[in-house]
Amino acid sequence: MFAPGHHLYRSVDGSWRYSAPGDVFVRIGGDDRLLTLVQQLEAGVPGVSVPEADRVGVERIIAALTERGVLVDPDHSLPVPAGWKVHIEGDDPIPEKLLELLDEAECTVGCVDEHVVARSDVIVSCAQWLPDARWRQLDSWCTEHRTPWHGCHAEGATFVIGPLSIPGRTASYRDTRGRRLAAAALPDELIAHWAYLDSDAVKPAVRFTPAAVSVLAGLLAADLLALAAGTGVPSEGHQLVIDLATLSITRHRVLPLPELAINPA
Known part of the structure; x- marks a missing residue:
């Protein structure tokens, strides 16, 4: 071919x-x-x-x-292994679209706990705004059980995907979070903002247009299918920032933190 x-x-x-x-x-x-x-x-x-x-x-x-x-x-062009298990969680329209795109995999949808992490080949967490506390817990479980996981959320007027966390191979959410805080001009304000997003306070709803859902689900699916087939993962080692207003995708390289680095709480 x-x-x-x-x-x-x-x-x-x-x-x-x-x-x-x-x-x-x-x-x-x-x-x-x-x-x-x-x-x-x-x-x-x-x-x-x-x-x-x-x-x-x-x-x-x-x-x-x-x-x-x-x-x-x-x-x-390797196929997805039979019985490859993908668990998807989310409170937005993306999980439904992902199910269409991942028809070769064995997909389940619902809340994630440690038992789900332990029995899955990969976890996908789709959120409206960044769920910092939940993702820290998910990251801990996935690190413990060596389970890869991917995520997406809205941030400002853009959408963010990943980075896909593959324990022992790529940056974890802990690493990504630590680097984001280290680079922030106002890290305390960023932490406070994440706490607000985690809370039950009233927040604006994210507008997921059909185009946004298709783009985000397509990018996630491309990574997941490559991971399953054992081929190069398109976004590996990068966080993607998608701006649908300008039809742009920005790739941000994210490296694991050094073992001795202090990771901001």
């Missing part, structure tokens, strides 16, 4: 080329019939078969294009 962003085609002058991301165009030689067969086979055109007389030639072209990264082994 073609690697992402790669193409094999006959140009207007009749010669063949492959293209790669970044405006890379490479002219290639070869039998037109064989190149057409390779193009159709690798694009998944149904009903295409290779005549026995052409098999060696087609295999040589496929091998050459694979060596150059134009083609990849279909096995690289």
Whole structure:
């Protein structure tokens, strides 16, 4: 199959080329019939078969294009393991959309406790505003049971996703929280604001438009499916800040705190 962003085609002058991301165009030689067969086979055109007389030639072209990264082994698109358990909690519309996108996984929805963490392969917590106290508890359970977890919430006029916490591999919520406070101009005010968001005080409702729900759920699902398949997690090591007013996504690198660092309470 073609690697992402790669193409094999006959140009207007009749010669063949492959293209790669970044405006890379490479002219290639070869039998037109064989190149057409390779193009159709690798694009998944149904009903295409290779005549026995052409098999060696087609295999040589496929091998050459694979060596150059134009083609990849279909096995690289690994499936979600059977019985992979995702538990989702949330008081917003995102969990419902996530269920649609994670139909390959075994999903449950509801409140999270330590028992749920212990029996799940990954936890997803979707909140309106940052639930600091709840996420500190969830982070502690997930660290104890080596369970990855992901989250999203609204902050100001933006939405925040992650960072995906994979115990022993990426920053935890404790690390993220500590770095946020260390960088804050008014850390005491930030802590007080989080306490207000945690409380039963009246708070403005977050406006989850259909577009916001689709974008947030899609980004979460992309990370979770990659985690399940054992491939590179798109956002790994980063917190994403999504501004739907400008259609921008900002990636903030988040590193684990050094073991001896003081983590603000």
